[in-house]
Amino acid sequence: MSFWEYLASNYLEVIGYTFEHAVLVLQGLALAVLVGVPLAVLTYRTGLGRAAAVNSASLIMTIPSYALFGLLIPLLGLGTAPAIVALTLYGLLPVVRNAIVGLREVDPAVTESARGVGMDRRRLLLSIELPLAWPVVLAGVRVSAQLLLGIAAISAAVNGPGLGNLILSGLSSAGTPFAVYLALEGILGIIVLAVVFDAAIALLTRLTTTRGARA
Amino acid sequence: MPENGRTDTGPTAEPMIRLEQLTKRYPGQDRPAVDRLDLDVPPGEIVVLLGPSGCGKTTTMKLINRLIEPTSGTILLDGEDVTRADPDALRRRIGYAIQQTGLFPHRSVADNVATVPRMLGWDRKRVAGRVDELLTLVGLDPDTYRGRLPRQLSGGQQQRVGVARALGADPEVMLMDEPFGAIDPLTRETLQNEFLRIQSELGKTIVFVTHDIDEAVKMGDRIAIFNAGSGIEQYDTPERILTEPATPFVSEFVGSGAAIKRLTLSRVGDVPVPDWPSIGQDTHRDERAAAVRAGAREFLPLLDADRRPLGWVPADASGDVLDRGLPIVTRIGPGDSLFAALDAMLAANSSAVVVVDDAGAYRGVLDLETILSTVHTDAGPAVPRPGTVATPGTV
Ligand SMILES: Nc1ncnc2c1ncn2[C@@H]1O[C@H](COP(=O)(O)OP(=O)(O)OP(=O)(O)O)[C@@H](O)[C@H]1O
């Protein structure tokens, strides 16, 4: 039985897992943005704040995923919840770092003249700084998405959803010819998702960037 | 003998802006960037802050609209202590334009100009009307430029938009930090002239920073000259700064050519233009040369039916020259400075220029003599210069 024949036999299952995988990554990514961007907004002005934010996010990246699950399972149990939280944490670094860079790249003359004509901090942030930093923020989201698509496979280890389940069952049937096929199916799903996510984020960047903020 | 910025020669009206003992010490700097500054800015005037780089001009501006909080001292705006007022509300009353313009790059020209009116909650129609009005005021056609992004404008156009944005909700006070810096001299001069025209309509109270003495003399009703230690050396009208520099620092800062600079201050319309006979077009062409020979001048202007000068008729005119005269290259109007008149003479290698009124009708001829006597008014009457005969060439 060739790989393609095998795929033809279980493609519905593969599509199901791929869909789960996409949803899982989207959730982790969304949370990473919801946490990371405000974190950047709160810290980008001072050197100390920036260092604290970026260093903590980097530190999280160094925690092995099995260890992280070890910490999360007692709090969240098994399944989707610990998987989403782990992905959120791993996804933070590119988002936080890019958001800080983007906010700091806004021309000081622009922020100064905005404040000079009486714009308050909130309006300055929402109507000037974030729109101008937005393309850089989205570039961080793109990196984060690619990263999480790979990492998300590990969620199967805590009975989470996604393509990791194919790879895991491949591992458990190691030695049989199907083991390799299962792993290949998992990888194929992730590659397809990587291409789709990349295109989607590129489109999102186009649609949500005001024309003047485009580089 | 450094003085403070209180005016004794100034109008008795309450100052629009009064700074009292204003001091700013940046953390980690050993001496204050602004040191116990006293300054009164009278309403409706342009006060220029002039001084070497780093003397605290920008800091002073940012203290006035509280982009920077003072270490000590008081800021009074129209008699009201604003040192502790809400800074955002304060800034909407004070226009702010800077050299780098700081236009919002992701917003259209119209959105940039609409910034303050929108923050003040004006309705859509009123904002749109105001934007068009302001763009027209600064010399940009609204239909052409409204929808453009800042980067689709030239440097000079961007600075115009910067000024329009600062004028947004018609603030009484404008702070302008080298608003016409970093552009070519020609555009810069156009912008200066246009701004003076706008100011003559609007009568704002303006604090204007520059480190160019020529710009200061041109734009300022008053000039405050700062020394490197951020003290005021002299606070006075441009005329007095040029004629009576209070300290050696001021004379050095004004530099050579103070007398020439004073020429830029006098308008041709403000000096008596000497009588100079003319020839009407109705004079028969054969009598024209005779008319010149009969008078004391070597050339007489030939005027058309509306008294507009057509050309110069010399004493030895013949042929075509009798019909139209020699061409007049430059006509000086009442709004031109004596400097422009002198420049026109030098450029045409002659010692007189034709002066016309706003409608282009002949007013007389300005000669070197008159200009010299203006320069020397304070130093006594002009030195008589026998032998200098006005020889209008083709001016
Ligand atoms: N944010 C700051 N922190 C520390 N020192 C500052 C800061 N801003 C300005 N200074 C210092 O304060 C002094 C006055 O600066 P300021 O910008 O007011 O000068 P300026 O007169 O506007 O000069 P220029 O003509 O070059 O624009 C300078 O010595 C400058 O180095």
Ligand SMILES: [Mg+2]
């Ligand atoms: Mg400055």
